Ligand SMILES: [Zn+2]
């Protein structure tokens with residue numbers, strides 16, 4: 001095995017390890033945990049300091065706001081600031097102003113009553129090309145700023161995991177049954193993995209934990225049979241929520257894996 005000890009030592013002295021350790025202690029998927037924290041922090045800054053910042057507004061205009069997951073998180077961040085919503089109002093006023101203009105511009109394109117227009121609806125196929133033109137005009141040109149930040153945090157943590165795995169202190173925390181890399185982030189880890197040893201380690205741990213989870217959910221189901229008097233244990237009751245989180249990631253994570261590999 002060719003493991004660079006010095007790289008691990010450097011990492012363990014830095015913020016990467018502090019963050020990873022925190023996410024491992026938190027239980028569940030450590031990459032989801034880190035990404036959730038990173039985005040929450042980013043939103044705090046965005047609302048508190050950058051609601052008037054030009055580059056923030058540029059990003060928001062390019063993406064025309066945020067995805068469903070991050071719109072919800074933004075609302076939570078604003079509530080935490082004990083604000084009546086002024087920061088979000090300021091941040092989104094330019095977005096809604098842009099939308100007003102985009103819709104007005106569409107009006108100009110939609111010259112469907114003009115027989116001379118190439119978008120005249122009476123012509124076969126004209127409505128389809130008209131729609132394409134509209135969509136091209138109004139589709140957002142940028143990624144949700146929350147997703148962009150989440151993706152950066154995910155990449156950072158995945159690469160931390162790929163470096164730190166031989167470390168004993170890390171393994172003790174990571175192999176805890178309450179820590180489980182979600183499926184989306186497990187796939188991401190494999191995608192980024194550059195050596196067979198790291199891949200082998202993470203696969204073995206994942207296999208053990210999934211087999212255990214399967215046993216627990218089976219026991220949970222079996223104990224619901226009419227002739228069984230025994231109640232499910234706490235671990236058995238906890239199996240299905242863990243499976244939900246395993247396949248779907250944490251609620252505040254825009255699932256990355258689902259479209260990661262479909263090109
Ligand atoms: Zn995850």
Ligand SMILES: [Zn+2]
Pocket residue numbers: 066067068069070144145146147148254
């Ligand atoms: Zn998003």
